Structure formats: C-alpha cells, structure tokens
Amino acid sequence: GESVGLHLPTLSVQEGDNSIINCAYSNSASDYFIWYKQESGKGPQFIIDIRSNMDKRQGQRVTVLLNKTVKHLSLQIAATQPGDSAVYFCAENIGSGGSYIPTFGRGTSLIVHP
Amino acid sequence: NAGVTQTPKFRILKIGQSMTLQCTQDMNHNYMYWYRQDPGMGLKLIYYSVGAGITDKGEVPNGYNVSRSTTEDFPLRLELAAPSQTSVYFCASPPDLEGLVRDTQYFGPGTRLTVL
Numbered sequence: 001g002e003s004v005g006l007h008l009p010t011l012s013v014q015e016g017d018n019s020i021i022n023c024a025y026s027n028s029a030s031d032y033f034i035w036y037k038q039e040s041g042k043g044p045q046f047i048i049d050i051r052s053n054m055d056k057r058q059g060q061r062v063t064v065l066l067n068k069t070v071k072h073l074s075l076q077i078a079a080t081q082p083g084d085s086a087v088y089f090c091a092e093n094i095g096s097g098g099s100y101i102p103t104f105g106r107g108t109s110l111i112v113h114p
Numbered sequence: 115n116a117g118v119t120q121t122p123k124f125r126i127l128k129i130g131q132s133m134t135l136q137c138t139q140d141m142n143h144n145y146m147y148w149y150r151q152d153p154g155m156g157l158k159l160i161y162y163s164v165g166a167g168i169t170d171k172g173e174v175p176n177g178y179n180v181s182r183s184t185t186e187d188f189p190l191r192l193e194l195a196a197p198s199q200t201s202v203y204f205c206a207s208p209p210d211l212e213g214l215v216r217d218t219q220y221f222g223p224g225t226r227l228t229v230l
Contacts, residue, residue: 008154034214043118043204043221044157046214059216089156099164100145100210103173104157 008087010109019077021108023090028071032093034102035064035075039086047075047088077110085112116140118207120222127195127229135190135225137205145208146188147172148180150201151224157204163188195229202226
C-alpha cells in the first residue's frame with residue numbers, strides 16, 4: 001500500500017508484484033514529462049519520458065501514463081525487483097518554445113521486499 | 115566519456131565563507147543545471163544555462179551565482195555561506211528536449227555541503 005511518511009510518500013511492495021507510483025504536476029502548459037530513479041547517495045537517473053500529445057508510453061518493464069485532464073502521471077513497474085528500491089521523481093518541463101527546464105516533484109520512496 | 119563530474123564530493127563551510135562547486139560535462143550538451151536537494155525532498159532548481167554565455171535563475175537562486183564561459187563548465191558560487199544552504203547539490207546536463215537515453219548518467223554524483 002501507499003502511505004505518507006514524514007517527508008516522502010512511501011510505497012511498499014513484494015518482489016514480483018507490479019508497482020504504481022503516482023505524481024501530480026502543477027502546470028497545465030507543461031508539454032513533456034520525465035520519470036527519474038534515485039538510489040541512495042546517487043544522482044537521479046532517467047527512466048522514461050512522455051510527450052503531452054501521448055497518454056501512454058512503454059519501456060522495458062516500465063509504463064508511463066499521462067492524464068492531462070487531471071494533471072496526473074503514473075509510473076508502472078512490472079514484476080518489481082529488489083533493485084527497483086529507490087526514490088522515484090516525476091519532472092515536468094516548464095520551459096517554452098522548445099526549451100527544456102525540468103522541474104521535479106516531491107518523490108516517492110519505493111521499497112521492495114524480497 | 116565521463117559524463118558529468120562534480121567536485122568536491124563533500125565540504126564543510128563556516129557561516130560567511132565562500133566556495134565554488136565545480137561541474138564539468140564532456141557530452142557537448144547545451145543545457146546545464148544546478149539543483150539542490152534537502153533531506154527527504156525533491157530537487158529544486160537553482161540556476162540553469164542553455165548554452166555558453168547564457169544563464170538564468172531557477173526557483174531558488176538567492177545566495178548563489180553561476181557563470182558559463184565554456185560549453186563544458188558550469189560552476190556554482192556561494193558567496194556568504196548560510197546554514198540554510200546545507201544541502202546536496204547536483205549538477206545535470208541532459209541533451210536537448212526528448213534526447214534522453216535510459217541508463218545514461220545525466221546527473222553528477224552530487225556535492226554534500228554542510229554549513230556550520
């Protein structure tokens with residue numbers, strides 16, 4: 001299930017389950033969205049992105065869904081593995097005219113139990 | 115290719131001291147960013163640059179300065195360190211819009227700064 005911790009929301013899952021991480025973005029004019037994974041002590045690493053003219057995009061074991069009506073993104077991870085344990089951030093591009101200025105959301109901590 | 119490198123990895127400053135956080139990228143990217151990340155929080159944009167000679171303020175620029183004299187380097191300067199600047203600082207340099215590739219490191223390893 002999902003709970004709100006002192007700082008970061010946390011999602012705990014069992015290994016092999018599917019995980020769904022949610023993100024609400026702020027700017028209805030944002031045209032590009034990115035999901036990042038951050039492991040402890042490291043910088044964020046790119047996972048998958050999606051343009052605002054799409055509502056779904058799939059990668060290797062990951063799917064991003066975009067609902068522009070309610071300004072909501074989700075990241076689905078299939079068959080979650082212990083190595084997926086990390087903090088996941090969504091970022092929206094607040095730049096205009098083709099410029100790229102990613103603004104990060106708060107993040108969700110994913111904990112995968114073996 | 116080294117990607118994005120940052121120095122130093124750790125630093126402790128006294129209130130009022132100044133320092134420069136170095137960031138270098140060898141990917142020939144136009145975009146470079148400085149973010150700070152407070153414990154348990156997301157990343158906040160301090161300054162960014164869309165190319166050599168061009169810099170712009172992000173969400174939290176107060177207390178910081180930057181310069182971009184070359185494509186490769188984007189140093190972040192703290193002039194009068196304050197305890198509120200205790201944070202982890204990340205430099206990033208992705209390619210242009212939609213050019214991101216999975217498993218490519220666009221963020222540096224971070225600089226952990228403590229101001230006492």
